[in-house]
Amino acid sequence: MQCKDVEFVVEQEGLAPLPEAAQAHVATCSLCQEFVADLAAIVSVAHELPAEIEPPARAWISLRAQLELEGIIKTPAVPAQGERSSWWHGYSDLFRSRALATATVGLLIVAAGVLQLRQPPDAALETPAGVGGSDQQSPFAQTAKVLNEQEIDLRNIQLATTTSPVDDSFRQSLQQVDDFIADCERRLQAAPQDELAREYLSNAYQQKAELLSAMMDREGSIH
């Protein structure tokens, strides 16, 4: 058996156990001994790598809320704990990283905005006041809740760490976006059918999601 044969065997069958012919060659070949030792070390280190971090639970809450809001999924009025758990794990298997979860929230914001814009102007008027009124007045309520929780977490993290001009820039921008969101929401409370204000609100939430994601990435990369 030659060195290239050993490489082929390892490629096809893995490290252990090597066939006898391969073992015999490795025993007499220093190059192949190093090759096998390197591969063993790589496999060993790979086993020690930690599993990927689960995204925060609120990401799944938001995802579920938005899918329900859009009528894509329907759940019983009082769902059983077991059912919630199985649904939950099904989706959490699909999405693992925080960045992906943030992107998903962003996409949902856009989807919610588009759906709202496509609704006929009289749709809101047909809904009796007090029945689902809060949903109509705050189409981004769930998104706002998720993002606000992320913002609080982030502020708590940042309070315990040193700041830089970039952090200051992020914070000022976040404040600006928050102020703008508040403005747009006030406007939409006064005029729920104002499509342009709704579009600006949707964009502002999208920007907030991206900003928080960038801030979290930065926190993660420097601390």
Add this chain to the structure above:
Amino acid sequence: MGTGKMNLTASRPLLSLSALRRDVNRGVLPLFGAALFLCSSLTAAGAASQQIEKRFAVHGRPVVVIHNVANGRIEVKSWKNAEVDVLASQTSDKIGFDIEQAGDRIDVTANIVGASAQSRELEANLQLTVPEETELQLKTETGLIYVEQVMGDMTLESVAGDVHLKEVSGYIIVRTTEGSLVCTQCGGKLDFKSISGGAQVLQPALTNVSLFTTSGNILFDGDFVRTGLYTMKSGRGLVEVRFSGNDSFDLKAQTNLGTVDNQAAAFLKPDSHGVKHLASKFTKGLFGTVGQGLAKVELSSYSGTIRILKRD
């Protein structure tokens, strides 16, 4: 007389020397000391600053990726050579550069290696010279991004640094948090998004423009390419468009709480394509056509002013 003259003559140097000594004691000596200190500081800084230059041969259209987490400028210019030249300079050893080539992809990353580094120690400037046709992905935090005479798709991201582009073309994506964009003589497609940064698009040859900022100002000063699509939106800032008499576009301008300042009423005719636009009762709007209405221009603001005027 002679003696008197001699005395007078002799006394002058004595007075001058005395004055000189006083000057030295009171002013010149501290100044001289300060100069010495400055010289020693500069020498120390010079010793700390470092430069790295690397050159990579490429084939076809290379892709250059830069991630600069330090403070500093990224400058990209082009040349005729099929090579990418990277010149990196830093003010301290608290920054490390990773520069690598994988085929036609060149990756440059500036990392902070000293956790306790002060802000002034984290300055890293990158100067690149690339083939004219090059794709760019540049990301920085606070420094200026400057790109000149490069053709290719590019994604440019910055937190607080400005982005200046001159004579570039391709699909240009710019994202900033508070940095502003100045795009001079750009071609292709431009997609800009920012929170508080503004955008100035000057003398463009762009066929597709999308500008969005929450609170920055937008200025578009140039011609609209026929069949081009132009969308410019600012939440709280000013949106200003300066067009030429030869332009041909349909205009739709809307604002929630701002105003539409139409300084080109003489050139704006009612929409000539049979579609009658009306502003909703919640917005103030302006709809019309300049020329044959071949391009499409959409402007909007939440509370900022929208200004439309014709260039001289």
